Amino acid sequence: MLPIDPAKKNSFQRKICDGDLVIVYERHDVMKSVKVCDGSELQNRFGIFKHSDWIGKPFGSKVLSNKGGFVYLLAPTPELWTLVLSHRTQILYIADISFVISYLEIIPGCMVLESGTGSGSLTTSLARAVAPSGHVYTFDFHEQRAASAREDFERIGLSSLVTVGIRDIQGEGFPDEFCGAVDSVFLDLPQPWLAIPSAGKMLKQDGILCSFSPCIEQVQRSCESLRAHFTDIRTFEVLLRTYEVREGRMNCGGDNEGASPGSRPSKRRLPSSSEGSNGKETKGGSVMAMARPCGRHNFDWSET
Template sequence: MAIASSSSIREGDVVIVYERHDRMKAVTVRKGGELQNRFGVFRHDDWIGKPFGSRVVDKKKGSGFVYLLAPSPVLWTLVLSHRTQILYLADISFVICGLELRPGCVVLESGTGSGSLTTSLARAVAPSGHVHTFDFHEPRASLARKDFENNRINNVTVGVRDIQGQGFPEELTDKANAVFLDLPQPWLAVESVLICLRPNASCCSFSPCIEQVQRTCEAFRKYNFVDIRTFEVLLRSYEIRKEFLTDISVNNGEVEDASLPPQKRRRSDSSEKPRPDGGDAPNPSIGAVMARPYAETKGHTGFLTFARCQV
C-alpha cells in the first residue's frame, strides 16, 4: 500500500493540513490552489516539492503556520468524510490484531462504508496482500473507490454487492485469510464466510446491539465455528497540561487549596519551611502538570465478535 508514493509532496497528492490535534483537514494539492483558514492564506504551489511533515508559514502575515502531513490510516480516520458510522482507532487496532493480519493476507470486508477500516486493513496486509471490500450502495462504493485512488492505495478492490442476500462472490471461495462483517444482519452472511475462509482463519463481526451479537453467535455455532468471543473496546483519553494555581499555600512542600474551609486544610506546624525570599505570604502561583480524562470521551461504539473456522 502506498498512501504517499514519494517523500515529497506532488500535485494531486492528498495532504493532511494539521492545525492542532483536534483540527485537521484533508486537502488535494493543485497548482494555483489556495487554502484559507484562521492562520492565514497558504498557496498550494508553495507546498509542491516540500517533504511531508513540513511546516509552512503564511507569507502575507508571516506569523501563522500549519503542518503538511502524509495521510496515514490513523490520520485518514480522523479527517475522512463520514458517509456512514465509522470504526475508530481502538476498534480498528483490535480488529487487525484479532484477525492476525500480516503482509500477504487476503481480506474480505462488507460493508465498505466510509472506508476507515478498509484503509487500515490495506496497510496491514501490504505490499503483497489484498482487500476485497463490498458495499450494496453504488454511490457510496464509488466515493470510497475515489478516496482509495486519491490516496494511492492500490491493493483494494471495491465491489457493489448485497452480501447479506447474495453472499461473497464464488471466485473468492477458500481464498480469504480473514473476513470482516459490518452488516445489519451479519448472521445471514455466516454460511458464505465459511465457504470463503481458509482453514483456521478468522472472522470478525461488528454490531452496535447485543441482540445482533446473540444471533450472530448462534449462526457461528450452527456452522461449527470455534473460539467464539465477543469484546467491547472502551477508550479513555487523558488531557495533560500545565496549569497555574493562584490561590494556594505551601506546607512542608505540599500544595494546599486555600479556598477550602480551614478545617479541611492540613494544619501548619513549627517545621513549616520559610519562603526563599523571606516573605510571609504564600507564593502567588505554582505551576503543576495536571492529568485528567477529557470531559467528553467516546464510550460504547459497538461489539466485536470473533470466530475461527475449524481446520
C-alpha cells in the same frame, strides 16, 4: 499513502510533489485533506497558503501564510485519513481499527473480505496491513456509497490493493470465487448473522472472522449463528479512555467548603497541602487527572 511505488513512498523524507494528497493540520481537531496543485491556494483563518510553496518540502513541514500564520503538511496515513474522510456512514476509529487488524492476524500478503465498505475508514488500514502483495475485497450494497469509496481509494493511492464491489452480502452472500481462499473476513452489517454461513465458506481452514456490532442484541444473534459454523468464539468490548492531566492546587482541609470532590468529610480541621506540620502555610500543589470516557463497541470473533 502506501509504499506501492518505491519512488512515491510516503515518509518524512519524501518531498511533496504536484498532485500529491496532503493532510493540512491546523490543530488536533482541525485537519483537512488537500490535493496539491501548482497555482492553487488554500485560504483559512490563518491567511492564504500557496500550493507552490509546498512543492519540494518534506512531509511534516511547517508552512507560512501571507499573514504569518502557519499549518503543518502531513502525509495521508490511514490514521489521519480516518480523521478527515467524508462520513457517509458511522465509521471505525483508531482504537477499534488497531484491535480488529491485530486479532484478524492480518499481515502482508493476506486476502481479506469486508462488508460493508461504508466510508472506507477500516478499509484503508486493512490495505496497508496486506500491502504490498495482499488484497482487500470490500462490498457495499449501496451503489453511490461504493462509487464514492472507490474514488477515495484512487485519490489516496489504494486502487491496486482494494477492489470495491456492489453486493448485498446479507441476502446474496460473498461471491463463490473466494470459496476457501480467504484469510480473514470482517462484517459490519445490521444483520451479520445472515452473512456468517457464507463467510465460513470463504475462509481457509485456519481463517478468522470478525463481526462488529454496536448493540448487544446483534451480538447475541451473531453468536448463535457462529456456534453452528465456528469454534473459539469470543466477544470483546473495546473501550478508549483519554486523560487530560492538569496541575493545580487542592484544598484538602478547612470546613469542607470548597474542598475538592475527592476529599473525605471530617469533623476536625485537617492541614491542607499548602500548610506544613506546624500549621504555617507553605508552597505546594497536587496533580489532578480528569478522565473523559469515549465510545464502546462490541466485537464477535471466531475461527474456523
